[in-house]
Amino acid sequence: MSGAVAxxxxxxxxLHLNHGPIDLxxxxxxxxxxxxxxxxxxxxxxxxxxxxxxxxxxxLRRPFGDEHAALRGTVALRMAAAVARFPDRFVTPxxxxxxxxxxxxxxxxxxxxxxxxRRCAVNDGGDIAVRLGAGxxxxxxxxxxxxxPALIGTAxxxxxxxxxxxxxxxxxxxxxxxxxxxxxTVLAADxxxxxxxxxxxxxxxxxxxxxxxxxxxxxxLDPDTDLGDRLVxxxxxxxTPQEIDDALAAGLxxxxxxxxxxxxxxxxxxxxxxxxxxxxxxxAPVP
Amino acid sequence: MSATPADxxxxxxxxxxxxxxxxxxGSCDRYGNVDGVLTRLxxxxxxxxxxxxxxxxxxxxxxxxxxxGGIVPAEDLFVTGMGSTTTxxxxxxxxxxxxxxxxxxxMITVVTEGIFSYCGALVKIDTDRHVGAERQLVRAEGEPIxxxxxxxxxxxxxSLGGVNHLTGGTKAEGLATMRALLGLCSGEEVELTVDxxxxxVLQAGKPPVINGVAEERMRVGCGSATIGMFAQQxxxxxxxxxxxxxxxxxxxxxxxxxxxxxxxxxxxxxxxxRSTPGRYFNVAEPGxxxxxxxxxxxxxxxxxxxxxxxxxxxxILMVGTTGEHHAFFVLDDDLLAVQHxxxxxxxxxxxxxxxxxxxxxxxxxxxxxxxGSLRAGATxxxxxxxxxxxxxxxxxxxxGAPTFIxxxxxxxFMVDVTRMPPGAFGYVPTPALVAPIEFTMRRDxxxxxxxxxxxxxxxxxxVARPEATPISDLTDNPWPTxx
Numbered sequence: 001m002s003g004a005v006a007x008x009x010x011x012x013x014x015l016h017l018n019h020g021p022i023d024l025x026x027x028x029x030x031x032x033x034x035x036x037x038x039x040x041x042x043x044x045x046x047x048x049x050x051x052x053x054x055x056x057x058x059x060l061r062r063p064f065g066d067e068h069a070a071l072r073g074t075v076a077l078r079m080a081a082a083v084a085r086f087p088d089r090f091v092t093p094x095x096x097x098x099x100x101x102x103x104x105x106x107x108x109x110x111x112x113x114x115x116x117x118r119r120c121a122v123n124d125g126g127d128i129a130v131r132l133g134a135g136x137x138x139x140x141x142x143x144x145x146x147x148x149p150a151l152i153g154t155a156x157x158x159x160x161x162x163x164x165x166x167x168x169x170x171x172x173x174x175x176x177x178x179x180x181x182x183x184x185t186v187l188a189a190d191x192x193x194x195x196x197x198x199x200x201x202x203x204x205x206x207x208x209x210x211x212x213x214x215x216x217x218x219x220x221l222d223p224d225t226d227l228g229d230r231l232v233x234x235x236x237x238x239x240t241p242q243e244i245d246d247a248l249a250a251g252l253x254x255x256x257x258x259x260x261x262x263x264x265x266x267x268x269x270x271x272x273x274x275x276x277x278x279x280x281x282x283x284a285p286v287p
Numbered sequence: 288m289s290a291t292p293a294d295x296x297x298x299x300x301x302x303x304x305x306x307x308x309x310x311x312x313g314s315c316d317r318y319g320n321v322d323g324v325l326t327r328l329x330x331x332x333x334x335x336x337x338x339x340x341x342x343x344x345x346x347x348x349x350x351x352x353x354x355x356g357g358i359v360p361a362e363d364l365f366v367t368g369m370g371s372t373t374t375x376x377x378x379x380x381x382x383x384x385x386x387x388x389x390x391x392x393x394m395i396t397v398v399t400e401g402i403f404s405y406c407g408a409l410v411k412i413d414t415d416r417h418v419g420a421e422r423q424l425v426r427a428e429g430e431p432i433x434x435x436x437x438x439x440x441x442x443x444x445x446s447l448g449g450v451n452h453l454t455g456g457t458k459a460e461g462l463a464t465m466r467a468l469l470g471l472c473s474g475e476e477v478e479l480t481v482d483x484x485x486x487x488v489l490q491a492g493k494p495p496v497i498n499g500v501a502e503e504r505m506r507v508g509c510g511s512a513t514i515g516m517f518a519q520q521x522x523x524x525x526x527x528x529x530x531x532x533x534x535x536x537x538x539x540x541x542x543x544x545x546x547x548x549x550x551x552x553x554x555x556x557x558x559x560x561r562s563t564p565g566r567y568f569n570v571a572e573p574g575x576x577x578x579x580x581x582x583x584x585x586x587x588x589x590x591x592x593x594x595x596x597x598x599x600x601x602x603i604l605m606v607g608t609t610g611e612h613h614a615f616f617v618l619d620d621d622l623l624a625v626q627h628x629x630x631x632x633x634x635x636x637x638x639x640x641x642x643x644x645x646x647x648x649x650x651x652x653x654x655x656x657x658x659g660s661l662r663a664g665a666t667x668x669x670x671x672x673x674x675x676x677x678x679x680x681x682x683x684x685x686x687g688a689p690t691f692i693x694x695x696x697x698x699x700f701m702v703d704v705t706r707m708p709p710g711a712f713g714y715v716p717t718p719a720l721v722a723p724i725e726f727t728m729r730r731d732x733x734x735x736x737x738x739x740x741x742x743x744x745x746x747x748x749x750v751a752r753p754e755a756t757p758i759s760d761l762t763d764n765p766w767p768t769x770x
Contacts, residue, residue, distance in 0.1 A: 007750050016751050020301025021314035025751060054302040174314070223295055223306040 004047045015039045019050045025123040028109055034116035038109040045108035060093045061226035075104045082192035085263045089200050092226040099167050099195030102129035127167040129191035132159040140166050142268055156282040163265050165191030169198035176218050176232035180247055181205035185268040197264045205251035212237035244272045296325045404719040406655035407448025408471050412495045413647035414502045415533055415579050418443045419484025426480045430463035441505045453718055465718035471651045472704045472712045491651040492705045504644040506608040510537035511566045513608055518544035520636045525604045527553040532608040533579030541565035554596030558588050578607035585614055592622045604633055610641030657698040665726055671736035673698055681728040684767045686711040706764050727767050
């Protein structure tokens with residue numbers, strides 16, 4: 001069995017942590033000593049993390065409910081807290097796992113502005129936890145299609161914004177989606193919440209029953225999935241502009257509800273050639 | 288907990304232990320279910336230099352006590368060609384052209400796998416037993432795959448493979464050759480036979496099995512060499528020493544070494560063909576007895592002692608060249624050798640002979656030529672790469688292991704297969720072998736030789752790829768990017 005691994009660039013500017021499916025790319029800004037100490041803390045926190053999650057994995061894979069009060073691990077608690085914000089939807093804590101890991105490592109490094117870091121970011125496969133000192137900013141590049149990477153624009157987060165997490169979900173990539181969005185990117189108060197919200201909004205981008213969308217029970221693809229026999233999207237065929245509009249409208253409505261409940265700050269929804277936004281993004285197109 | 292469906296495989300690479308259905312991958316995408324077999328998908332192996340090797344550490348990991356050994360600075364990561372895949376012919380840039388900063392200098396490593404039909408294995412078998420006459424064919428699965436080469440010191444040599452056996456004969460011959468080469472290079476046990484010779488079971492790094500008998504030790508040297516090495520230690524402790532050997536049996540009192548020390552003549556008579564003084568060929572037949580002969584009783588090689596020179600009480604030590612057999616004799620009043628227990632003062636020298644007999648091993652060296660099209664994956668002008676190698680501006684490694692580059696034309700290299708990570712070798716149906724090869728040079732040299740600079744990626748980017756698999760470097764190979 002392979003264990004946790006870490007690698008840095010020689011100048012110490014970036015840290016990569018890996019264990020099983022967890023791949024973190026971490027960047028901290030500050031003096032060399034302060035950054036080195038922060039990376040130390042990240043590594044120490046990281047090493048037992050996957051084992052902790054696996055211990056509670058069966059419970060984490062179950063739909064959110066009362067039994068999750070029994071969770072003990074700090075990352076597991078973050079996951080549960082994130083999905084608890086969305087009580088009206090089927091969701092398991094697994095929807096927030098990537099963001100929760102990012103948050104946990106980011107907080108391990110951050111430990112308050114008086115520790116000397118100016119800012120830091122932990123990228124867990126596209127789900128990003130950022131911590132910003134006063135006056136710092138973070139620019140997010142928006143890429144709708146992971147297998148054909150192209151930057152369609154950027155969004156800027158200022159330290160005074162209530163945004164400390166960015167996450168993207170869609171029907172491409174590793175995770176399953178019940179919807180048909182190419183990508184939904186959410187900005188929220190933390191990465192775990194952004195992760196859960198992006199998953200749910202992407203699920204909502206849908207044309208239920210439409211013949212152009214091929215679906216299959218999740219368990220046929222992955223016996224261990226938290227989605228059980230619920231249908232996940234396998235393929236999306238040709239869509240008319242009206243159909244794209246209708247699918248996105250459903251997702252927009254979901255995102256609006258979340259914003260009204262102050263669960264998220266902003267969202268970007270991508271399907272085909274159409275990109276729609278909800279909330280303040282300070283977006284800029286790519287020059 | 289759900290039951291395991293019949294067609295899934297469980298992956299145990301990390302604590303999650305995904306159940307993977309056929310054609311799917313696990314959570315990390317590194318492992319998949321390929322036809323019911325858990326398969327690591329296109330792993331790109333990256334050697335990490337372990338701290339014990341004295342790898343240079345960036346300051347923050349050098350603090351004693353804090354460091355768990357997990358953080359590896361990028362200059363201590365070397366991307367090997369294993370799993371990098373390639374195309375044939377290689378008209379595209381090599382799979383990875385990796386940039387690392389080492390000691391402030393940009394280094395480029397061109398990482399690829401070569402498909403080699405011009406390749407083979409040179410096998411050294413540590414034995415003096417007869418495995419077959421030089422030039423006799425060596426066979427695997429009954430097919431000719433190579434031949435017995437010229438013998439070396441303490442060793443029988445086989446030359447196996449080559450393009451003619453791989454592709455110039457029947458399909459059966461080519462496949463048997465490829466399978467044997469793949470097995471030998473991968474450190475597996477391979478069965479071979481030699482025409483009018485022995486049957487062999489060979490495994491790189493392990494004792495050879497010849498005609499069903501494992502060869503445990505190399506001889507310390509022939510009998511003459513042994514006399515030369517230990518004469519000083521015997522002088523004054525015993526009157527005569529005979530070192531029994533299948534090749535050359537040595538006699539102390541007659542040998543140059545003994546005479547130089549002033550050992551008195553003993554009147555000993557050895558049956559055998561005398562070479563130079565104190566050196567005898569053919570004292571007996573080859574076998575599993577004393578010193579590689581068929582002898583159980585060493586006195587069988589001695590004739591009567593010359594009464595004009597010998598005397599009662601003369602002491603004689605007889606010992607085999609592997610130190611496994613020894614006997615101590617004293618001449619009686621009739622000048623006949625009578626066996627006695629070995630005196631304690633002679634035990635050390637006998638033990639020392641044994642200690643100097645190294646374990647007998649089979650060694651396998653992979654030899655191949657990096658062809659024109661492989662070089663085109665590295666640079667627009669392939670001969671520029673060859674010249675750069677010859678000028679020692681470019682270092683060639685295979686799976687991170689050091690290579691010996693032949694003088695003369697082309698890039699023909701040899702590598703000790705035991706220095707390479709497991710799973711380094713593969714094959715294609717041509718038949719041909721697939722092996723990793725890496726070319727490391729300074730960035731400005733790479734640009735000068737017409738390298739594909741647009742395709743360069745940083746080592747950090749390669750390490751972050753999901754298919755990149757770090758392994759610790761547990762060899763004592765020189766680090767590829769060291770000068």
